[in-house]
Amino acid sequence: MNNFFYWMVDIGGTKILLLLIDSSSRVLFRKRINTPQPSNPEAVAGAIAKTIKEAARSESLPAAASPSGIGVCTAGFVDNHLGLVHQSPNLDWHDPVPLGSLIKEEIDCPVQIENDTNAAVVGEVQYGAARGHSNAVYVTLSTGIGGGFYLNGRLYRGTGGFAGEIGHTKAFGKGRPCKCGGTDCLETWASGSALAVSAREMWDEGELNNGHISTAWVFDQADQGNTIAQSILEHAAENIGLGLSNLATLLNPSCIVVGGGVAANRSDFLDKVTCYTMKHAIKPAVEITSFEIVAAALEPEAGIWGMYSLITGRVE
Numbered sequence: 001m002n003n004f005f006y007w008m009v010d011i012g013g014t015k016i017l018l019l020l021i022d023s024s025s026r027v028l029f030r031k032r033i034n035t036p037q038p039s040n041p042e043a044v045a046g047a048i049a050k051t052i053k054e055a056a057r058s059e060s061l062p063a064a065a066s067p068s069g070i071g072v073c074t075a076g077f078v079d080n081h082l083g084l085v086h087q088s089p090n091l092d093w094h095d096p097v098p099l100g101s102l103i104k105e106e107i108d109c110p111v112q113i114e115n116d117t118n119a120a121v122v123g124e125v126q127y128g129a130a131r132g133h134s135n136a137v138y139v140t141l142s143t144g145i146g147g148g149f150y151l152n153g154r155l156y157r158g159t160g161g162f163a164g165e166i167g168h169t170k171a172f173g174k175g176r177p178c179k180c181g182g183t184d185c186l187e188t189w190a191s192g193s194a195l196a197v198s199a200r201e202m203w204d205e206g207e208l209n210n211g212h213i214s215t216a217w218v219f220d221q222a223d224q225g226n227t228i229a230q231s232i233l234e235h236a237a238e239n240i241g242l243g244l245s246n247l248a249t250l251l252n253p254s255c256i257v258v259g260g261g262v263a264a265n266r267s268d269f270l271d272k273v274t275c276y277t278m279k280h281a282i283k284p285a286v287e288i289t290s291f292e293i294v295a296a297a298l299e300p301e302a303g304i305w306g307m308y309s310l311i312t313g314r315v316e
């Protein structure tokens with residue numbers, strides 16, 4: 001049987017992850033490179049192409065330089081039909097970028113582009129924490145909050161490809177501005193950045209960690225018995241739970257996968273989020289339905305494996 005080669009690429013604001021995977025799901029090469037700064041589109045496409053060509057040479061795999069496909073995921077508003085990234089705040093792209101054709105100009109093969117959380121939900125369903133589920137939602141709790149929907153056994157992209165932006169749903173009317181231009185989006189109250197904003201609001205300047213406020217620091221303070229930190233985390237867990245309960249009520253999935261740095265390796269926190277989700281969702285969605293909230297299993301490669309599933313046709 002012929003072996004085919006596929007390159008999977010996850011473009012982040014500071015790092016780009018590249019994996020060469022063959023048609024039997026074997027990883028032949030894996031490399032993390034710095035995202036070019038400034039991260040203009042041509043520089044990013046050029047850095048990806050350069051890494052692919054160098055890897056083909058160094059691994060003595062000439063076929064890797066002309067792969068059967070390249071799957072690329074990145075944060076932002078991505079139109080997968082047109083191979084267009086409409087906007088990517090992480091990369092400072094504010095006008096539409098034809099990323100698919102930029103990469104294709106460098107390496108001539110089919111190129112597929114997806115939003116990173118859309119790719120991640122597919123990865124977790126095929127290879128990770130949501131295996132066997134036909135209706136699953138992936139939510140990443142990080143600096144921001146993103147989401148991807150896998151419904152009726154396939155990726156749900158929405159009309160323009162922009163479905164799943166759970167972080168910018170509006171649930172709380174308390175007047176916090178969001179970087180999307182709106183106010184009171186879920187992520188202004190429940191993301192890693194939101195935790196830091198709450199800490200700044202509730203603590204005296206002098207008591208703060210010399211101005212260094214991170215999610216990890218707030219968790220540390222709570223572990224040491226600081227009641228302000230504990231109440232910040234309790235509120236964050238409830239706000240996240242409200243967001244997830246809306247997803248459960250709206251979509252009736254059997255599984256919500258939670259990824260991202262905020263809840264990673266913090267099972268107590270995830271348990272709290274689960275309690276609040278169960279409390280606020282309609283009962284049929286979480287009691288009659290066999291429903292679970294689980295930690296992501298594939299980070300930081302969920303998007304990579306999702307792109308692999310999509311480009312090889314394992315998932316539509």
Ligand SMILES: [Zn+2]
Binds near residue numbers: 167168178179181185
């Ligand atoms: Zn927003």
